[in-house]
Amino acid sequence: SQQGEEDPQALSIQEGENATMNCSYKTSINNLQWYRQNSGRGLVHLILIRSNEREKHSGRLRVTLDTSKKSSSLLITASRAADTASYFCATDEVLRDTGRRALTFGSGTRLQVQP
């Protein structure tokens, strides 16, 4: 089962515009992470926000977390063609059968930034 679900599934914008992607999840989490995947490549970690944090910034990235609504958003400001990629949220949960922590990934948002 997938914990995080991104919205929209696909997003196309012009260079210089802002891109906003949303993630919703179902159960309690310790943290939520965002990853980026360029076509044909592995995932790259972008940012982690803990459950007691509401907002975090890293360069042109801004992540918010609303635990009451079980949702997060990723904002990329002043987008560039090089930001074209798929973006995934991942939630950190404890697996019931093993008691161990694991990440659960959503199905991703495909972002296309037109030059």
Place this chain on the structure above:
Amino acid sequence: NAGVTQTPKFQVLKTGQSMTLQCAQDMNHNSMYWYRQDPGMGLRLIYYSASEGTTDKGEVPNGYNVSRLNKREFSLRLESAAPSQTSVYFCASSGWEERYEQYFGPGTRLTVT
């Protein structure tokens, strides 16, 4: 540092054949993971190893086995490949528990005919 490396990059198997996907990390991470990614989907956890000497099933373990050979290496074996195992396989590792960010390899694209 090379980070996380995977071999091979591409593989084509016939139904019923076996193969082992290799993964190694040079970041001294305790935890390692195997995921599969199917078109239009996120990653699904196959197996993971929280530390050297331990392995646990993830969401989709059927048809796979793993070996945590040492702290650096974590291999994934398909004993009898099936077309449903056609996918891209990613290995990842993570270090300190409180950081828990994962570092991914470049992936192995596997086709089973």
